[in-house]
Amino acid sequence: EIVMTQSPATLSVSPGQRATLSCxxxxxxxxxxxxxxxxxxQAPRLLIYATSTRATGTPAKFSxxxxxxxxxxxxxxxxxEDFAVYYCQQYNSWPPxxxxxxxxxxxx
Amino acid sequence: xxxxxxxxxxxxRSSETLSLTCSVSGGSIxxxxxxWIRQPAGKGLEWIGRIYTNGSAKYxxxxxxxxxxxxxxxxxxxxxxxxxxxAADTAVYYCARLRFLDSPFDQxxxxxxxxxxx
Numbered sequence: 001e002i003v004m005t006q007s008p009a010t011l012s013v014s015p016g017q018r019a020t021l022s023c024x025x026x027x028x029x030x031x032x033x034x035x036x037x038x039x040x041x042q043a044p045r046l047l048i049y050a051t052s053t054r055a056t057g058t059p060a061k062f063s064x065x066x067x068x069x070x071x072x073x074x075x076x077x078x079x080x081e082d083f084a085v086y087y088c089q090q091y092n093s094w095p096p097x098x099x100x101x102x103x104x105x106x107x108x
Numbered sequence: 109x110x111x112x113x114x115x116x117x118x119x120x121r122s123s124e125t126l127s128l129t130c131s132v133s134g135g136s137i138x139x140x141x142x143x144w145i146r147q148p149a150g151k152g153l154e155w156i157g158r159i160y161t162n163g164s165a166k167y168x169x170x171x172x173x174x175x176x177x178x179x180x181x182x183x184x185x186x187x188x189x190x191x192x193x194x195a196a197d198t199a200v201y202y203c204a205r206l207r208f209l210d211s212p213f214d215q216x217x218x219x220x221x222x223x224x225x226x
Binding site for chain 1: 166168210212213214216217
């Protein structure tokens with residue numbers, strides 16, 4: 001099973017600033033990585049797939065990068081609706097599909 | 109836009125079997141992979157299993173002995189059964205869609221909270 005590790009667990013950033021979230025896989029997952037946003041009381045929403053491709057409706061302020069085992073989600077010009085929990089997920093090797101434990105992005 | 113809606117009991121007793129159904133509307137269930145994912149309160153996401161519209165299923169090895177999934181294409185629904193419940197199975201259960209095996213979960217239901225009581 002591929003273990004996904006996200007850092008930091010909590011990230012405090014001021015509105016208008018940029019946030020950088022990290023995700024590491026226990027082995028290479030090529031570029032088969034997705035990022036999801038989960039707001040309180042809601043289901044996760046797909047933001048980015050294939051490491052860097054924005055899903056339909058994802059604003060350009062969200063960008064993904066990385067390869068192999070190291071991946072990054074960058075969110076620019078943070079607004080109130082961006083403060084949420086973000087999960088990375090690998091779909092390269094299954095079963096099982098696996099998620100990171102999440103990074104909570106909070107207002108500083 | 110396809111929509112997914114989970115349904116099932118909110119409260120089940122320990123050692124019993126949980127049955128959940130996901131109804132798909134706004135699109136066909138055919139030719140996609142349909143999944144169950146769960147999330148204990150305040151915790152992360154755990155993939156439970158998936159089923160294709162021909163009935164072929166794959167399960168999380170950690171839960172494999174307790175899971176069965178089925179699909180009813182005539183009703184545009186798929187279902188999950190989880191046996192021998194314990195408190196550790198208390199979670200929000202989501203259904204979600206995969207377009208392909210090597211693809212992300214692109215559509216999710218709102219989730220349904222299942223509490224296992226002793």
